[in-house]
Amino acid sequence: MNPGHLMAREIAEQPDVWRRFLREGSDQIAVAKARxxxxxxxxxxxxxxxxxxxxxxxAKYLVEIHHQxxxxxxxxxxxxxxxxxxxxxxxxxxxxxxxxxxxxxVKSVSVAREQGALTVAVTNNPDSALAEAAQLxxxxxxxxxxxxxxxxxxxxxxxxLYELFVGGGTADLPAFGEQVLANDEAVVTAAQRYRFAxxxxxxxxxxxxxxxxxxxxxxxxxxxxxxxxxxxxxxxHGPLATVDPQVPVIAIVPNNVGGHAMAPVLQRLEERHADIxxxxxxLPNVADSLSPLLEILPLQQLAxxxxxxxxxxxDEPRGLFKVTETL
Amino acid sequence: MNPGHLMAREIAEQPDVWRRFLREGSDQIAVAKARxxxxxxxxxxxxxxxxxxxxxxxAKYLVEIHHQxxxxxxxxxxxxxxxxxxxxxxxxxxxxxxxxxxxxxVKSVSVAREQGALTVAVTNNPDSALAEAAQLxxxxxxxxxxxxxxxxxxxxxxxxLYELFVGGGTADLPAFGEQVLANDEAVVTAAQRYRFAxxxxxxxxxxxxxxxxxxxxxxxxxxxxxxxxxxxxxxxHGPLATVDPQVPVIAIVPNNVGGHAMAPVLQRLEERHADIxxxxxxLPNVADSLSPLLEILPLQQLAxxxxxxxxxxxDEPRGLFKVTETL
Numbered sequence: 001m002n003p004g005h006l007m008a009r010e011i012a013e014q015p016d017v018w019r020r021f022l023r024e025g026s027d028q029i030a031v032a033k034a035r036x037x038x039x040x041x042x043x044x045x046x047x048x049x050x051x052x053x054x055x056x057x058x059a060k061y062l063v064e065i066h067h068q069x070x071x072x073x074x075x076x077x078x079x080x081x082x083x084x085x086x087x088x089x090x091x092x093x094x095x096x097x098x099x100x101x102x103x104x105x106v107k108s109v110s111v112a113r114e115q116g117a118l119t120v121a122v123t124n125n126p127d128s129a130l131a132e133a134a135q136l137x138x139x140x141x142x143x144x145x146x147x148x149x150x151x152x153x154x155x156x157x158x159x160x161l162y163e164l165f166v167g168g169g170t171a172d173l174p175a176f177g178e179q180v181l182a183n184d185e186a187v188v189t190a191a192q193r194y195r196f197a198x199x200x201x202x203x204x205x206x207x208x209x210x211x212x213x214x215x216x217x218x219x220x221x222x223x224x225x226x227x228x229x230x231x232x233x234x235x236x237h238g239p240l241a242t243v244d245p246q247v248p249v250i251a252i253v254p255n256n257v258g259g260h261a262m263a264p265v266l267q268r269l270e271e272r273h274a275d276i277x278x279x280x281x282x283l284p285n286v287a288d289s290l291s292p293l294l295e296i297l298p299l300q301q302l303a304x305x306x307x308x309x310x311x312x313x314x315d316e317p318r319g320l321f322k323v324t325e326t327l
Numbered sequence: 328m329n330p331g332h333l334m335a336r337e338i339a340e341q342p343d344v345w346r347r348f349l350r351e352g353s354d355q356i357a358v359a360k361a362r363x364x365x366x367x368x369x370x371x372x373x374x375x376x377x378x379x380x381x382x383x384x385x386a387k388y389l390v391e392i393h394h395q396x397x398x399x400x401x402x403x404x405x406x407x408x409x410x411x412x413x414x415x416x417x418x419x420x421x422x423x424x425x426x427x428x429x430x431x432x433v434k435s436v437s438v439a440r441e442q443g444a445l446t447v448a449v450t451n452n453p454d455s456a457l458a459e460a461a462q463l464x465x466x467x468x469x470x471x472x473x474x475x476x477x478x479x480x481x482x483x484x485x486x487x488l489y490e491l492f493v494g495g496g497t498a499d500l501p502a503f504g505e506q507v508l509a510n511d512e513a514v515v516t517a518a519q520r521y522r523f524a525x526x527x528x529x530x531x532x533x534x535x536x537x538x539x540x541x542x543x544x545x546x547x548x549x550x551x552x553x554x555x556x557x558x559x560x561x562x563x564h565g566p567l568a569t570v571d572p573q574v575p576v577i578a579i580v581p582n583n584v585g586g587h588a589m590a591p592v593l594q595r596l597e598e599r600h601a602d603i604x605x606x607x608x609x610l611p612n613v614a615d616s617l618s619p620l621l622e623i624l625p626l627q628q629l630a631x632x633x634x635x636x637x638x639x640x641x642d643e644p645r646g647l648f649k650v651t652e653t654l
Contacts, residue, residue, distance in 0.1 A: 042417070043370050045397055050564030064405035068413045070372055072399015075384075076560070077533040078391035081588045082615075086395045090369070104560065198525055199553040206404045220569045226526040226553045233403070233431065237377030242547045261408045288409075 003313035015177035041092035055157035088117035098153035100128025191305035206258030215299035222307035222314035232265035254280035330640035333474035342504035368419035382484035415444035425480035427455025518632035533585030542626035549634035549641035559592035581607035
């Protein structure tokens with residue numbers, strides 16, 4: 001088998017995965033939405049690790065912006081290491097995990113449920129311990145993910161969380177995804193250009209910030225370079241000092257309010273003569289909150305092509321297992 | 328003036344800054360504590376940028392573990408870029424900023440106050456716009472900070488937040504700080520050892536995770552290397568693939584439950600033959616929640632010495648200003 005064939009296949013599958021979720025996932029979404037409306041949470045907490053943590057961060061923006069509710073990302077160690085037992089009677093507690101197998105997430109959800117939260121697990125495995133531990137389970141229906149670098153489960157999680165907290169406006173999304181994936185010349189060129197890069201910075205604001213985080217993680221996992229993600233605002237607070245013309249910057253700047261808010265950041269980067277690759281400006285026209293599903297596609301392709309250009313096999317990164325057990 | 332003399336002086340000042348806060352800061356803490364108890368928050372949100380974001384993350388652990396309340400870090404762009412107006416009638420909203428001058432934090436606090444939150448600003452400038460915008464202000468009393476790399480304001484923020492949310496057990500802390508600062512041979516050796524490092528990883532769990540984040544930022548700001556911080560649990564989820572014997576790892580492993588929870592992470596790093604510097608095991612004996620004040624001291628010294636070893640001037644990092652204006 002060719003190196004990277006699993007990752008390539010799973011990247012390509014994503015529009016079909018979205019079609020399936022939009023077709024077959026609506027009943028479970030309706031059940032969960034009704035239960036959540038009935039519970040009427042005062043506050044929403046998310047718990048996740050790795051790639052799924054970026055999906056959770058995306059959902060935090062959805063909740064803050066579309067539901068006008070305060071939201072937060074849980075530090076699992078408060079519960080699992082320090083034994084905290086927070087009061088959660090009016091809290092919606094959402095765990096996101098492709099495998100549903102991380103013991104620390106299962107423990108966090110069990111404790112949250114005991115503490116009175118309404119718990120929801122969003123996973124790609126309805127038979128997982130996490131799906132079992134939560135009152136509600138959303139199956140992202142992505143099918144088996146064989147590549148160690150998660151791609152289709154990431155965007156499936158994004159779509160499931162979008163449908164859970166917002167919904168609608170997704171009819172053209174799968175076709176748009178196909179269009180973006182087919183249009184990969186710039187990615188192939190960029191992969192050649194970054195062949196010898198040792199470090200790389202990704203940056204974005206708002207809904208696109210999770211994209212910057214996920215792109216950095218994917219590049220690290222597959223290409224072993226040091227990729228750091230910064231919100232545009234935080235980049236100006238210190239890490240800008242590390243940017244010089246030898247450090248490529250990938251800026252996710254879709255044509256929406258999050259992208260526009262990057263203008264002062266791009267200006268400062270240009271003053272430093274940074275090498276900037278802009279991603280997202282030519283994407284098909286979708287709601288700001290759906291843009292992350294499309295933005296990540298060329299960056300997944302970049303992680304794949306760069307890994308191959310550097311002689312690696314992104315299907316089997318060194319030192320990585322698919323489920324991480326931390327307690 | 329010698330390069331780095333400001334940063335060196337401000338690092339050395341920290342035990343005296345703490346003494347001053349413990350002596351003169353208690354009245355404002357008592358007032359704020361009474362007002363918060365009276366308000367009886369259901370949830371605590373923190374908003375901050377850069378170094379102060381790490382102090383906010385520390386305080387999130389304090390709230391989760393000592394108050395059993397759910398807590399979160401705000402994404403300011405939800406409010407400032409997307410115009411979200413969350414319902415905050417029972418939320419304690421804490422902004423942390425040394426200068427109190429970032430317009431996006433001022434805007435976030437103003438909106439939170441309009442939305443019914445009890446707002447607290449923790450700053451080093453009682454005349455700042457942020458101190459003005461919030462109902463309560465805690466002055467961290469660190470005195471003017473002239474070095475661009477924040478050091479004494481960071482630990483002053485930690486101490487102020489500790490006193491606000493926990494309090495007590497601090498009598499020996501300044502003397503312990505002096506002891507740690509005097510004991511800097513290992514730091515000087517490490518700075519020589521990392522002279523040619525291009526990238527570096529910091530890792531920790533629980534209360535020490537903010538230390539890992541702050542150490543990475545300080546190294547980036549002053550020494551222009553690419554320093555990445557990971558919670559021990561997240562490191563195992565993907566970035567471990569980037570660790571090889573050429574990438575030094577700084578693990579913050581105090582002799583407490585957070586440090587002990589790092590055991591499986593250290594084991595995996597050792598299997599990869601990583602170069603690991605352990606920080607914190609020999610620190611004076613303080614409560615787990617006070618350990619971050621001492622742990623960061625050798626890492627601030629490391630950032631200073633490494634910057635000097637590399638020919639830089641940590642008092643004036645390239646591309647950095649003291650107050651960052653993002654809106």
